[in-house]
Each structure stands twice: as structure tokens, then as C-alpha cells.
Amino acid sequence: MFGTGLLKGLGVTLKHLRDTYLDDRERVPSRYEGSIDLGDGERIIRQPIDQEGLLTIQYPEEKRLLPERFRYIPMLIWDTEKGEDRCTACGICAKVCPPQCIWIVRDSDENGKPITRPAEFYIDAAVCMSCSFCAEFCPFDAIKMNHDFELAVYDRYPQLVYDKEELTVPIEYYAALWPTQYAAEQELIRQKEEEERAKAEAKAKAEAEKKAQAAERPKAQRSPEELEALKKKAAERAAARGKSASDEGKGQDEDPEAKKARLEELKRKAAERARQRQQESGE
Ligand code: SF4
Ligand code: SF4
Structure with a gap:
């Protein structure tokens, strides 16, 4: 029906008007209760998650308290305890960044050998889509998402291309955010x-x-008397072996004749088998 959409829209507006009025009444004497006063008329307003209606704030003097998981442009973490960048210039963030807006130049030592530190680090904030992939994939927790959204400038280049210095924040800043x-x-x-x-x-x-076990081992070594007894036994065994070998040697002296006879017998048998095979093939 003509005008239904218009009536629906007005209904939504009226609902917000009523909710805002009621919410304001609930917060009497001040809806600024619980807000953070920054001085000079500036304050950060905490807006409860269950708040109904539309709360108009006087931006930029008043700002909303952003939720922790709010993300805008990435920031690089400076480890104040160690006094160094957390970033190792591994390049993973640059690889996973969907719009490819990260550029990293790895630092090198005096001999020109690459080292695990970025010499330069740029992010094009005009291209960054705040996806947070870089922060999620960084294996060193070196890049995190900043809450700072007031980045408006007149020219895109070079103002919106942030360098390492502009991107770096102390770890305490990240801990507070x-x-x-x-x-x-x-x-x-x-x-x-x-x-x-x-x-x-x-x-x-x-x-x-x-x-400790190795140190205890020498104690387990045998005494000189035991060693003497062992030597004696070994000598006796060697003598016994020598005797049996000489006895076997004697037996071996008689062997050549028997061996010759056995060989003759084997030769004769082989010749006989050969003759038999010849006869069979001739038939
Ligand atoms: S920010 Fe993280 S992922 Fe990116 S280069 Fe540095 S250490 Fe690697
Ligand atoms: S937030 Fe997303 S788009 Fe922005 S620099 Fe990180 S990976 Fe790239």
C-alpha cells in the first residue's frame, strides 16, 4: 500500500526516540556516569552493551570507549624489556596480507649478511582492509591491531603510507588496548x-x-688379587686349548692317505656315472 514504507520508517524513528528517552531517564542524574574524563572537555563514554536507543555524543570532544576487539590499522610491537623490535622480518604478514599492502626490508650486519630485524616496514593504510590476518599469522606476536581510527589526512601519499617509526608502539600500549x-x-x-x-x-x-654413575664405576673394578686369579684361569684355558690342538694335529698327520683313497673312490664313481650317461644317450 502506498506510504507503508514511510510509516514503518517513522515507527523505527519513534521507537529509537522512546528508547533513548527511557535510557536517559534510567541514567539520571547523568548519562556520563562511568565515562573517562580526559580534561579540556574531552571524555570517553562507556556505552553499555545492553543500552537501548541512540545515544548521540559530541564527537570529537566525546568518544565512545571502543571494545577490545576493535581493529583498524596494524601496529608493530616494541619490546621495552628487551629493548628491541619483536618483528624478525620473516615476511609472513606481507605474504598473507590479502591486498598486499605491507612492504618489509630486512636489515643486514656490517658484512651485508641479513639479520632478523626489519630495516624498513611500511603499511599502506589506504589499502589496508583491517582484516587482522597479519596479526593472526605473525608467529612472534610482533604485529597487532591498533584502535586509532582518527587518521584523516588531505593527501593519500605519503601520509597514509606508514613507516616503521609511525607503526611502532611500546608493548605497554598494546597491553592497555x-x-x-x-x-x-x-x-x-x-x-x-x-x-x-x-x-x-x-x-x-x-x-x-x-x-655420578660414571664416577662410581672405578669402585666396581676388580681387586689385584681377583685380576691375578683371572689371569691364571686364562693361562690354564690357553694351555688346555694348545694341548687339544696338538692332539688334533696328530690326527691330521694320518689323514693324507685316507684322504687320497677317498678322492680316488670319488673319481672312480664320477667316471662310472659319466660312462653310464654316455651309454644311455647312445641308446
Ligand atoms: S610482523 Fe611478524 S609476521 Fe610480519 S615480518 Fe615481522 S615477525 Fe614476521
Ligand atoms: S590488516 Fe589485513 S589488509 Fe591490513 S595490513 Fe594486515 S593483513 Fe594487510
């Missing part, structure tokens, strides 16, 4: 370190046991 994820990662790191420590301790223990 992503507290739950950071805590989970730290827990994983702690578990891994504990496992490695336990492995190293077990290895050291096994080596110590091995060394």
Missing part, C-alpha cells in the same frame, strides 16, 4: 617458559645421574 588478549598471551609465554625450564632441569638431572 588489548588487556584480555595480552594476559592470555603472557600466560602462554609463562607456560612455555615453565615447560622449557622443567625440560632443562630434567636434562641436567639425567646428566648429573650419568656422571
Whole structure:
């Protein structure tokens, strides 16, 4: 029917108006309760997830508190404890980036040998689609998604091509932005370190046991008296072997005649078989 869509739209607007009014009434005396005052009239407003209606805020003085999983442009993590970039310039993020907007130049030492550190790192923020693939695939937790969305500039180049310096943030910044994820990662790191420590301790223990066993071995060596007795026994066995060999030798002296007779017999039998075969083939 003509005008139905218009009435439906007005209904939605009226619903939002009512919800907003009721929500405001519920928050009397101030809907700013629980917001973070940044001074100079600026504040970050916490909007509860169950809030109904449309809450208009006075941007840019007022901003919404973004959820932890909000993501915009990636940032590179600087490990303040170690005093180095977490990035090893492995290039995985650049490979998995769907619009291919990451460029990395690996650093090298004084001999020109490549080292695991980026000399340059660029992200074209105009092309980045905030998919977070780079952060998910990075094996070193070196690249994470930033919440900073106020990046408007007049010219795309070079302002929207961020270099390493612009992209790098201290790890504390990341911990404040992503507290739950950071805590989970730290827990994983702690578990891994504990496992490695336990492995190293077990290895050291096994080596110590091995060394102790090796140190105990000389005690198990035989006494001079035992060695003397063993030598005596060995000499007796050798003498007995020598005697039996000489006895066998005697037996062998008589063998040539018998051996010759056996060979003659074998030759005769072979000749007879050959003759028989010849006769059979002649028939
Ligand atoms: S940010 Fe991560 S994935 Fe990308 S090059 Fe650095 S270490 Fe590799
Ligand atoms: S968020 Fe996605 S598009 Fe942006 S740099 Fe990372 S992988 Fe590329």
C-alpha cells in the first residue's frame, strides 16, 4: 500500500526516540556516569552493551570507549624489556596480507649478511582492509591491531603510507588496548617458559645421574688379587686349548692317505656315472 514504507520508517524513528528517552531517564542524574574524563572537555563514554536507543555524543570532544576487539590499522610491537623490535622480518604478514599492502626490508650486519630485524616496514593504510590476518599469522606476536581510527589526512601519499617509526608502539600500549588478549598471551609465554625450564632441569638431572654413575664405576673394578686369579684361569684355558690342538694335529698327520683313497673312490664313481650317461644317450 502506498506510504507503508514511510510509516514503518517513522515507527523505527519513534521507537529509537522512546528508547533513548527511557535510557536517559534510567541514567539520571547523568548519562556520563562511568565515562573517562580526559580534561579540556574531552571524555570517553562507556556505552553499555545492553543500552537501548541512540545515544548521540559530541564527537570529537566525546568518544565512545571502543571494545577490545576493535581493529583498524596494524601496529608493530616494541619490546621495552628487551629493548628491541619483536618483528624478525620473516615476511609472513606481507605474504598473507590479502591486498598486499605491507612492504618489509630486512636489515643486514656490517658484512651485508641479513639479520632478523626489519630495516624498513611500511603499511599502506589506504589499502589496508583491517582484516587482522597479519596479526593472526605473525608467529612472534610482533604485529597487532591498533584502535586509532582518527587518521584523516588531505593527501593519500605519503601520509597514509606508514613507516616503521609511525607503526611502532611500546608493548605497554598494546597491553592497555588489548588487556584480555595480552594476559592470555603472557600466560602462554609463562607456560612455555615453565615447560622449557622443567625440560632443562630434567636434562641436567639425567646428566648429573650419568656422571655420578660414571664416577662410581672405578669402585666396581676388580681387586689385584681377583685380576691375578683371572689371569691364571686364562693361562690354564690357553694351555688346555694348545694341548687339544696338538692332539688334533696328530690326527691330521694320518689323514693324507685316507684322504687320497677317498678322492680316488670319488673319481672312480664320477667316471662310472659319466660312462653310464654316455651309454644311455647312445641308446
Ligand atoms: S610482523 Fe611478524 S609476521 Fe610480519 S615480518 Fe615481522 S615477525 Fe614476521
Ligand atoms: S590488516 Fe589485513 S589488509 Fe591490513 S595490513 Fe594486515 S593483513 Fe594487510
